[in-house]
Amino acid sequence: MGAELTEIAGHGGSGRRRLAWLVSDSHNEVDAEGFFNDLGRKAKDHIETGFDCWVDGRPNDKRHHGWSKSDHGGKYTKCHVFKYVHGKVRLYGFKVPVRVRSDKRETNVELCILVLGAKKAGDKTDPAVLERVRRVSEMADVKLAVAAYARKELQGEVGDEL
Amino acid sequence: MSTKGERASRHWTRVDPRRMASRIALDFLDIVEERLDSMKITRADLAVRLGVSKGRVSRIFNSPANLTLSTCVKFAQAAGFDVSLVPYAAGEETAGPVHPSVFARTWADRGCPRDTWQLEERVPLHSSSESSPAWEEDVRGLVLWFCLSKKHVADPAGTLFQAVVRPIAPVPAKEWPLVRPRAARESEATMSSIVH
Numbered sequence: 089m090g091a092e093l094t095e096i097a098g099h100g101g102s103g104r105r106r107l108a109w110l111v112s113d114s115h116n117e118v119d120a121e122g123f124f125n126d127l128g129r130k131a132k133d134h135i136e137t138g139f140d141c142w143v144d145g146r147p148n149d150k151r152h153h154g155w156s157k158s159d160h161g162g163k164y165t166k167c168h169v170f171k172y173v174h175g176k177v178r179l180y181g182f183k184v185p186v187r188v189r190s191d192k193r194e195t196n197v198e199l200c201i202l203v204l205g206a207k208k209a210g211d212k213t214d215p216a217v218l219e220r221v222r223r224v225s226e227m228a229d230v231k232l233a234v235a236a237y238a239r240k241e242l243q244g245e246v247g248d249e250l
Numbered sequence: 251m252s253t254k255g256e257r258a259s260r261h262w263t264r265v266d267p268r269r270m271a272s273r274i275a276l277d278f279l280d281i282v283e284e285r286l287d288s289m290k291i292t293r294a295d296l297a298v299r300l301g302v303s304k305g306r307v308s309r310i311f312n313s314p315a316n317l318t319l320s321t322c323v324k325f326a327q328a329a330g331f332d333v334s335l336v337p338y339a340a341g342e343e344t345a346g347p348v349h350p351s352v353f354a355r356t357w358a359d360r361g362c363p364r365d366t367w368q369l370e371e372r373v374p375l376h377s378s379s380e381s382s383p384a385w386e387e388d389v390r391g392l393v394l395w396f397c398l399s400k401k402h403v404a405d406p407a408g409t410l411f412q413a414v415v416r417p418i419a420p421v422p423a424k425e426w427p428l429v430r431p432r433a434a435r436e437s438e439a440t441m442s443s444i445v446h
Contacts, residue, residue: 097259098259098260098261098262098265099261099262099346100259100261100342100344100345100346101345129269130272130312130313130315133269133272133273133276133314134276136262136273137272137273137276137277137280140273140346144349146349146351148280148284150280150283151280174308174311174312175312
C-alpha cells in the first residue's frame with residue numbers, strides 16, 4: 089500500500105469543507121489518525137470542536153488556523169493546524185481544493201488532509217514541522233491518493249484553485 | 251469518533267450526550283474568552299472578578315464538563331454578555347449543535363427584540379431594499395455597523411442592546427460603512443438636488 093485517504097465522518101456541515109486522514113505504511117511521519125485515536129476523550133472533544141469550527145467556516149485561532157502568504161515566505165499557505173492548546177496537542181495537515189459533481193451540479197470543496205500529530209507547548213510553530221507536511225503533500229503517492237479519493241468518494245477531479 | 255464512513259453519518263456529538271454537552275460548553279467558553287481577550291481581561295483578572303482562584307477558572311476553560319449553569323451566567327456577565335439557554339427544533343443526526351453565534355447574529359438581524367411583542371412587531375428583513383420599509387434598513391445598518399466596528403468590540407460595557415440603541419444620535423449616517431439607510435440616502439439626494 090502507498091498512501092490513501094480516509095474521510096473523517098461525523099462533521100457534517102454545509103458541504104463546503106471536508107476532512108480526511110492521510111494513511112500510509114510507507115511514510116513514517118504520517119501518524120495523524122493513530123495520534124488522534126490515542127488521545128483521551130477531553131482532548132478529542134477539543135480537537136473535534138476545532139474540526140467543527142473549520143468545517144462550519146468559523147475562524148478561531150485558538151482551535152485551528154492556517155498560514156498566510158506573509159508567513160514563512162508564503163511556503164505553507166496550504167498547511168493547517170488543529171489545536172488543543174492546554175493539552176499541548178497539535179494535528180497538522182494540508183488543504184486541497186476538490187471539484188465535486190453530484191446531482192448534475194458542480195461545486196468546489198476544500199478538503200483538509202491531516203498528516204501528523206505532535207505534542208507541543210508554546211505558540212510558535214516549528215517551521216520544520218510545516219516543511220514535513222509540505223513535503224508529504226508533494227509526494228507522488230500522496231497526490232495519487234488525493235486524486236483517487238476525489239474520483240471515488242467525490243466523483244470529481246482534483247483542482248488547482250478553489 | 252467515526253472514521254471511514256458515509257458523509258451522512260451521525261455527527262460526533264450525537265453519539266454520546268456527554269460529548270454533545272462538551273461541545274456546547276466549549277462553544278460557549280470560546281465566545282466568552284474571545285470577548286474577554288478583546289476587553290484585555292486575563293484569566294487571572296476574571297478569577298479576581300469572580301472571587302475564585304485562577305486555577306479554578308483554568309479548570310473550567312479546559313474541562314467543560316465542570317461548567318454549571320450558574321457558572322455560565324457568572325462568566326457571561328463578566329464578559330458583558332447576557333445569556334439564554336435556547337432549546338430549538340431538533341436538527342439532522344448528521345449535524346452538530348447550532349453554534350450560539352448563529353443565534354446571536356440572527357437575533358441581531360431581527361433588530362434585537364427583547365420580548366414577544368417586539369418580535370411580532372418586527373417583520374422579517376427583506377432581501378430587496380426596494381420592498382423593505384426604511385426603518386428596517388436603519389436597524390440593519392446599525393446592527394451591522396456595531397457588530398463589525400472595533401469600537402463595539404472594545405467597549406467593555408457595551409452589550410449589543412446598549413450598542414444598538416445608545417449611539418443613534420452621534421453617529422452620522424455617512425460613517426456607516428456597510429448599509430446606508432434609505433432614509434439617509436433619500437435625505438442626501440434631496441440635499442443634492444437643492445444644492446445643484
